[in-house]
Amino acid sequence: MPQLSGSVQTVLGLIEPQQLGRTMTHEHLTMTFECCYFPPAPHEESMAEAPIEMKNLFWLKQNPYSSHENLLLNQEIDAVKEELLVYKQAGGGAIVENTTMGISRNVATLKRLAQETGVHIIAGAGFYVDITHSEETRKMTVEKLSDVIISEVLHGADGTDIRCGVIGEIGTSWPITDSEKRVLQATAHAQAQLGCPVIIHPGRNSAAPGAVVRILQEAGGDIGKTVMSHLDRTILDHGELLEFAKMGSYLEYDLFGTEMLNYPFNLKVDMPSDNQRVKTLTCLVAEGYEDKIVIAHDIHTKNRLTKYGGHGYSYILNSIVPKMLLRGITQSQVNKILIDNPREWLTFK
């Protein structure tokens, strides 16, 4: 059994935390997102099967979940490899690859990408949202689910000996389903045993992050070692955000690069622009949360890749960091957000 305490577990094995460097804490390099296919408006029905072409790129930016082809990121390994080389060139050191069971995790591919690019890749253990749970998963007890998660961290995932270094993204819907609640409880049990980092995908409702944290807390989870993802589309009210921040998790803004008029999964949400995201980070820093912020792009569809006119994995390093500095976040605070906070979170207790 590897001695995990004090180390970070990548798909190539344990490393010293200082080796990570700048880290995107929520990305996908290979996955499928068919589970969240959203049919186009009736007058645009043909777009569902249309190939990705230059003339469709703006439509795809507005409707990324309404094109079947766009949901198959797992077909783009060569393009992703090229992008990782660019990311390394831009000063990137590591990527947390949050694909879990249910959205076509493939740790063997992650290992190959890490070997061929030199980027540290940390793979995710556990289960995505309820609609992707198998019948077998739904029938599992909390103890059995916890055994599965622990085994993915200690022994390997997807039938390999390639080990996960984080639990999540653990998927939850709104309201949280019974099966998701058991997975959350199992996550907390596994975290208590392993001292490992956890990352959560909350349901699309502002009450969801708090509800998840309460379940984890009651089951013995370590909230200070847990990242709450997708806050950009989940808690838009400043007061509500500060209330949630008090609960003690890491606060993740991970949809940098996603700007759309209508967010199809919750039309009440006005998806923020990247400038608004930076403004929110500035406010959180001013409120004293610089040690709790982490950021990423959460690339999960093809149109976000530079191959298809998207922003790619280096957008934060090349464009968002200068904007953060321009808006008064200091270089040392940027370093916390990109280097220190991910390192603290990813290091096993």
Ligand SMILES: CC(=O)NCCS(=O)(=O)O
């Ligand atoms: C892969 C994933 O879960 N991304 C989040 C998409 S969402 O629209 O913010 O839920």
